[in-house]
Amino acid sequence: MKRFSLLSISVSNITCRAFRSGTLAGIVFILSFVLVCGSLFSACLRNGISSIDARLGADLLLVPSGYEQSAQGALLRGEPSSFYFEPKTVQLLLALPDVSEITPQLFIASFDSPHCSAQVQMIGYDPETDFLLSPWLNNEVPGGPGADEVIVGSKINGDVGDKLTFFARQYTVAGKLAETGMGFDTSAFVNMDMAQVALGEYIQLGGKDAPEGDGAASCIAINANPGTNLRDYSKNLRIAYSQHRVAVIETQTMLADLSSNLDTLLGIVSVLAVFLWILASTVLALIFAMSLNERRREFGIYRALGVTKSKLAAMMLTESALLSAPGAFLGLALSSVLYFMAEPLISVSMNLPYLRPNVQDIALILAGGFLVSLVTGPLAALFSAARIGKVSTAAIIKEGA
Template sequence: MKPLTAFRLSIKNIIRRPGRSLCLAAVSALLSFALAGGSLLAECLKNGTKSMSDRLGADALIVPGGYESKAQGALLRGEPSAFFFEGELADRLLDSYGIEQASPQLFIATLDSEHCAFPVQMIGYDPSTDFVVAPWLSQSVPGGPAKGEVIVGADIDGRKGETLEFFGSYYLVAGKLEKTGIGFDTTVFLNMDQAREALDDYAGLVGAYIPEDAISTIAVNVSPAVDINDFSRRIRYGFREEDVGVVLTQAMLGNIASKMDSLLAVIRVITMFLWVASIGVLAILFSAILGERKREFGIYRALGASRKKLSALVLVEASFVSLIGSIAGTALLSLFYFSLNALIGLSIDMPYLAPTSAGTIAWLLGSAIIASFLAGPAASLFTAARIGKMATDAIMREGE
């Protein structure tokens, strides 16, 4: 016969009252779900901002006036956009005061039609001048994509060596990029010469007029001596008739960082509140259960259980139920997170990134399990202390 230890007695009691046990475990599960969700979300947002900062290594993007938000949407969320400058205007912009580095890019939106594999953002860049994506793309394909080749983002449905059709032409996938969590994950990169051919195909298919030597953006780094806001004002004023817009990446990142800071503060407050509230709810539940179980505890006492033993029974039971609930809640969150992370990113209108390593995820989930698990025994401490102090005859009589 297996010894009737405090652990075994607690398990037997948990099994005997599945409804009550489930109710207690559900509170712990909700708590761990919220804690794990909150910390994962916070981590993802932090990584998202860092990734953007790493990838958008330019001070500003000069875009056609009115297309600032389209450019941001394409870069941050991969929303396919196509917009163009006159080639001549681009040349004049490149000569602007204060520019230290500049490189043109071509943004083309592939089509949801039989001529394209799928609608995504296509970005053409000039490997000879680019300082934004070229170093990163070279890690995947040294020297960047050659003629007839593309490099695809992590979420593009195409593997290295496969071909993809865009605007009726076929492109060899020369490499696939690591996940970034921003719009680059659903972007197809190609060199500028290849992009111009794609642009001709695009114009032919949509029947639109595209200016010769058109470009979509100019990524610029300004001289250290030049104030970026002053540069932006000068560009907008100097080219007011041509209607030019400027996207300041630091402002864009700052805006996101500010949003993120507010969101993180809210997440922290909510998780703290949930933790305290859960302890309160569990304490009330344990206290109510104590009333229901006075008779049982009285019998234990009459049979020779010490007050310490009764407290141990309450604590072990609370700990076990809390542990089960915490694991279940975290497991549910993991399922939810891994299947719906893209949707979460869209719903909060912010770039989203999975934590960089399995270790980080494990650490966050483990922490959530521990924090929510501790709520159970913490909440039962009051009940455990009360049951120990109660006079035995009171326990027995009230339970009758």
């Protein structure tokens, strides 16, 4: 030891008690690992919901009765689905009164066959009336995709200029979207004319439950006139069009249900994280208290040599911080690597909208998890550090105390 410093003495105390030090660092490691994973998981799910909220800008979605779940599955999770209104029903619905915006969409589930490059949800939309997809699809391809063009979601293999085959027809990738956390990530977007062509080819290749002739649609998105009571409006729609098998999805209700499910899940995650933090803090506090008891003679010697009470307390806090730091860092590093490696599996298995936040937000989450883990050790040691002066003085008076 070349010079006396809190750090040099603390390092010496840590290295000479390898097992105890390893145990303390291990507890902080577990805490850091769970906190970071839990925080990333929560943030991704919350971001997924925010993404849907921002992109699902319709008051109501009309879908064929019995296909409400399929429509939600297609929108939220990209589950390939094919369901249709007859062309005459579409004409009827597009003429609904008291709407400010109304637009049809056509869903076609591509095949897992040589006729299709991938099994995806093909979504046809009408750029002229669309108010849902155009605001962000136009960022990629102004005016929307043209003939034999497709805009693909972030998780579809294929870059701009590549050729993709759907129902034996080749499409040129005109744009690729940023990740949304929704079913749009595994969807391919074409204009409504191309979608009608694709639907015809889908039928020719053996696609089931599809109506003949142009003008079919899977979903009609509606924005009602401002001031309209949506609950009453959708109730009236259900009654008026019951013979046409029209189901009404209120998007805010759908989002509220999603949020509720998410809140329940994240509540469980939060409770587990808090429980683990309390458990880890308690175990660390007990270990520090036991350590203080075991080392009171040593601290008494420091007091006898002229070390102040505050310096002894600082020594204990420094030791706890030095023990927490590697545990917190390892937990952070390992949890980040493992989490992002397992992320594709997590996002698929969750059955909830899932979207990774931006780099700054992820950095904040990682820094937060690291800091909470780092300060847990010193916080747990605080009580023992406060008692150090009293305990050490008693120990120096009694031999072997």
